[in-house]
Amino acid sequence: MRVAVTGAGGRLGTTLLKQLGREDFVRQVLAWDLPEHDLDDPASARRLISNYKPDLVIHTAAWTDVNGCAEQPSLAMRRNGAAAGEMAEACAGSGAALVFVSTNEVFDGLRADARPYRPTDLPNPINPYGESKLAGETAARSAFWATGDEFAAAAMPSGSDRDSTVPALAIVRTAWLFGLPGTDFPQKILAAAREARPAGTAMKLVADETGCPTYATDLGAAIVQLVKESGRAGGRGLGGIHHIVNGGRASRAEWAREVLRLAGIDIPTEDVPMSTWTRPSTPPRWGVLDPTPLPGGPLRAWPAALAEYFELIARGT
Numbered sequence: 001m002r003v004a005v006t007g008a009g010g011r012l013g014t015t016l017l018k019q020l021g022r023e024d025f026v027r028q029v030l031a032w033d034l035p036e037h038d039l040d041d042p043a044s045a046r047r048l049i050s051n052y053k054p055d056l057v058i059h060t061a062a063w064t065d066v067n068g069c070a071e072q073p074s075l076a077m078r079r080n081g082a083a084a085g086e087m088a089e090a091c092a093g094s095g096a097a098l099v100f101v102s103t104n105e106v107f108d109g110l111r112a113d114a115r116p117y118r119p120t121d122l123p124n125p126i127n128p129y130g131e132s133k134l135a136g137e138t139a140a141r142s143a144f145w146a147t148g149d150e151f152a153a154a155a156m157p158s159g160s161d162r163d164s165t166v167p168a169l170a171i172v173r174t175a176w177l178f179g180l181p182g183t184d185f186p187q188k189i190l191a192a193a194r195e196a197r198p199a200g201t202a203m204k205l206v207a208d209e210t211g212c213p214t215y216a217t218d219l220g221a222a223i224v225q226l227v228k229e230s231g232r233a234g235g236r237g238l239g240g241i242h243h244i245v246n247g248g249r250a251s252r253a254e255w256a257r258e259v260l261r262l263a264g265i266d267i268p269t270e271d272v273p274m275s276t277w278t279r280p281s282t283p284p285r286w287g288v289l290d291p292t293p294l295p296g297g298p299l300r301a302w303p304a305a306l307a308e309y310f311e312l313i314a315r316g317t
């Protein structure tokens with residue numbers, strides 16, 4: 001397979017490139033990022049697909065600055081919504097499969113029954129980033145529906161003719177990614193701890209926002225496995241909505257305490273509500289996803305993944 005990865009220099013894109021490069025089923029990996037792939041340019045996706053003709057695109061590129069999205073919602077819609085639709089149309093038109101990476105922020109997080117969100121639950125974003133990513137999901141489904149993709153068609157008006165050999169669309173929702181490169185939540189906590197320690201002040205940690213910390217390396221491996229196994233099964237098993245996160249759940253405060261413990265930093269902490277700080281974007285309070293089945297079984301629990309990430313940082317690799 002010839003596989004293209006958009007957002008190739010991002011957190012997920014970087015690990016996907018490495019992992020795909022080690023796979024026998026991959027003939028060529030195409031790394032797409034700015035300036036060659038530009039979410040602001042409506043012709044960018046079509047141009048790349050027609051020039052390189054990949055069999056599969058893993059679309060990780062996005063404007064992930066949630067506060068920026070809240071301040072400029074139309075730009076968020078352009079980058080995360082319209083551009084995803086254009087990539088989907090270009091893929092569907094050329095017979096390429098598409099994995100569109102989406103987010104737990106398509107859900108409002110208002111449920112009070114402590115049940116994780118399943119793919120069948122109704123999205124209802126409460127911030128412009130979530131709205132723009134849901135718009136991307138919808139645009140991708142609509143583009144693949146036009147080809148007869150069964151999963152995309154399931155949410156669309158019935159009555160169209162379906163072809164069993166159509167390319168697949170997979171929507172992979174994930175949450176709270178950590179890993180290199182870039183400044184992720186664990187690194188922000190370590191920087192904040194270094195500042196708070198000399199002053200002797202307690203570190204304030206948000207206790208009323210819950211999610212699934214997920215190691216980008218584990219997510220990348222799961223996506224690669226999904227593609228590989230569905231290839232063996234003649235394309236079956238890829239299409240649909242997948243929720244891929246590490247096992248378990250945590251509040252921001254619990255996640256931060258585990259970061260501090262692994263780093264051997266002993267400082268006082270104080271649980272506070274997220275309303276302590278005002279931010280342009282409001283995250284869902286309950287952003288927990290129910291993991292969907294994976295060919296290699298469920299991902300390990302997040303503390304084990306975080307511990308491995310710390311070993312990697314300590315080795316400087």
Ligand SMILES: NC(=O)c1ccc[n+]([C@@H]2O[C@H](COP(=O)([O-])OP(=O)(O)OC[C@H]3O[C@@H](n4cnc5c(N)ncnc54)[C@H](OP(=O)(O)O)[C@@H]3O)[C@@H](O)[C@H]2O)c1
Pocket residue numbers: 006007008009010011012013033034037038039040059060061062063064079101102103104133174175176177178182
């Ligand atoms: N991070 C999370 O916690 C999280 C949680 C749930 C879902 N997701 C989803 O997972 C996917 C990957 O996230 P990530 O953490 O790997 O994101 P990331 O590190 O922010 O990487 C995003 C990538 O998109 C590229 N990009 C940004 N603006 C672009 C533009 N205008 N044109 C073309 N490329 C552009 C970036 O390029 P530059 O670096 O050159 O700007 C970067 O390569 C995204 O779709 C995101 O919505 C992320």
